[in-house]
Amino acid sequence: MTKEEKGAIIEELAEKFAATPYFYITDAGGLSVAKTNELRRLCFERGIEYRVVKNTLISKALERLDTDYSSFDGTVLKGFSGVMFHDESGKVAAKLIKDFLKANKNSITLKGASVDSALFIGHDQLETLLTLKSKQELIGEVIGLLQSPAKNVISGLQSGGNKLAGILKTLSEKEAA
Structure with missing residues (x-):
């Protein structure tokens, strides 16, 4: 060569x-x-x-x-x-x-x-x-971990709002009766 x-x-x-x-x-x-x-x-x-x-x-x-x-x-x-x-x-x-x-x-x-x-x-x-793990796998895991607390807060607020709406509806129905 x-x-x-x-x-x-x-x-x-x-x-x-x-x-x-x-x-x-x-x-x-x-x-x-x-x-x-x-x-x-x-x-x-x-x-x-x-x-x-x-x-x-x-x-x-x-x-x-x-x-x-x-x-x-x-x-x-x-x-x-x-x-x-x-x-x-x-x-x-x-x-x-x-x-x-x-x-x-x-x-x-x-x-x-x-x-x-x-x-x-x-x-x-x-x-x-x-x-x-590849970079893409690690980035995906980090994004999933970061999204998890936000999803928990949103679902908690949504379920709380539904309960409050149900209580208000029940109270308004009692007053009407």
């Missing part, structure tokens, strides 16, 4: 890392060709882009970003590295890895992940990534 080709790959990766808020770096080096193709097919079906890239190229692309990915250098960027990119959710790739591991024991290892610029290093972080 020429220097120009490497530079083009680094530039393309840097743009992809900057544009994609969720990416996972995995090790699937022990997979057979058939299992690798199965992994790639699953990634395609779930809208995940999966690329195998040299660690030095990944490292140089990450250096161009504003977020500090230096903790990836010593631990994550060793050996075989495949990068999974997903635009919409941080959980999709984690779920894929877990599902793939159910069918293929010890076949793929999570080396590291970046979810909205938060770094997760090591395969033991897979469960954490599976339970992680």
